[in-house]
Amino acid sequence: MSAPAAEAMAPLVQPGSPISRFIWHCRNNPKRELWFAWWTTVVFYNFFTISFFVLSRTQPPANPALDAQGAAHWFEKNHYGILLGFAIMFLVTGMTAPQNALIAYSMRRMSISPAFGYSYLVLYSLSAVPGMLLLCIVLTVGAMRPERDPELQQWLFDLGFLSYVGTMGVFLIGSIVWMLAILIDKNRVFPKWFAYLNLCNALTEVVVSPAWIFHSGVFAWNGVIAWWIDMVVFGIYTGVFITLLRNMIRREDFGTGALPDLPPKRMLETSSLAKAAS
């Protein structure tokens, strides 16, 4: 195994400050790119939550039953939140790239065709456009000139929310690709129940499609079924895959066979001390 051997060569547990240890890891840790991608993912979701839920108030989505005046009023009410929140999103959108790369990497580590990883990468790279950016751009345009005709404001309002909530197809297919990859995989990169969780996630995304038809009620883009329940499942799903990706990186041995299990915590400490001593 190359990773522990490499660590045994260089001085292992640094008695220095956290900063010097961090710098050491940046220089020497063979998994640094993986950890960088993982931390980028975590940071991105934090920015996402703040931008969408707190600043711009686009999540939970606004009421689709609003008329033109109502839509114009919504833009006015959230004017600064939208501009600031989405300005942040435009800056950090690039962070989705390491996230998608990490997930595609997980599929490359599996014992399956590389096509799975590549398909996922392509799908999710494209999906950011309708799935997130379009909403950001359109609503920013809407907030930019509050004195615009309310009919136009409502058009932007509809375009923004529908493109975000309604274009679940890409994410749905991506979940299915990941699910199939995990089910066929023999390297035990992810537990099988996570494959089934991908299926649950995909199914709740199918449920969102009636949002194109209904302006009110449980199937509207802010409805209990089309948005709230879907968001709960998605939230659980996201938390789970971030944890599983972390476990994958910790278990990674850069081989091509089955991924070893996570070592019990105590063993990890004693073995590294033993190596440092020898």
Added chain:
Amino acid sequence: MTTPAGADAPPNEFDEVKAKVQDHRFIPGQPDMWAFVLFETLVFTSYFVVYLLFRAQHHELYLQAQANLDLRIGIFNTIALLLSSWAVARCVQASRDGAYRSALTNAFMTIFFGFVFFVSKVLEWAKEIRMGNGFTTNEFFQHYFFLTSIHFLHLLIGFIVMGVVIYQLWSPKRRSQELVETGATYWHTVDFLWVLIFALLYVVR
């Protein structure tokens, strides 16, 4: 079988019997599929809760709309799925005993009864739509079409799962009992979810 520390009594026959029974306790199929079953049941329960809460808000409307449904079709659908569940349970037993031809027959029966449900459901939808009750007609039919459609989607996935089961049973080189049981667990879920949907859409007043 170890005796409790300090006890000098001879090994209890009862303990040995208990051990045998304990040894035979197993989880059918992958435990992972059970996690899926339980989680998906929760998701469906949330849809049911929404339906019941909204139903109470417009009780008269829902009652009138519900009168458009034919209970007999619902019962027929339920029995068809119960037959398919029965068939897949028999399939698991046969496969466990090594009677693979019987297992295959039962697996095909499962698909057959599932298909009966499929056809019946499509015909029922067509009938309702011809009567003027579509997805957007009123709130009751929104829920009706939604619940039956999302269940229908699970049924379609079930056909794929049964395909995997049959593929496993076909050749002596494969025949993973675990996969057969996992597939059966999924299929039973499709069945019991329908049992709940049927009660809520067709019978509840």
Added chain:
Amino acid sequence: MSSAFNTRLLAVWLLLSSMTLAYAWLDHSADDEMIRPSAVVTVSAIAIALLKVRIIFREFMEVRHAPALLCRLTDAWVLLIAVCLLGSYFLGMTIVN
């Protein structure tokens, strides 16, 4: 041994099917010419459905032979669904009236 299992499975199917047919009786006796709301019918319908679900869990899905954890989990689930369904039904009724 397998025939004993198959007999049991057949018996279970017969039981489930007769419970299903019971709905026809329930429906018929509830309506008498005019369709009307009924808490009794609703609660019975949900109770019968949950009983069927539990039987499917224990017999078809072989939870009978499963470790205690799965037995308790599936029973807990049946209870949870009962609470959610009956709870939302009665809560909905109370809010309106």
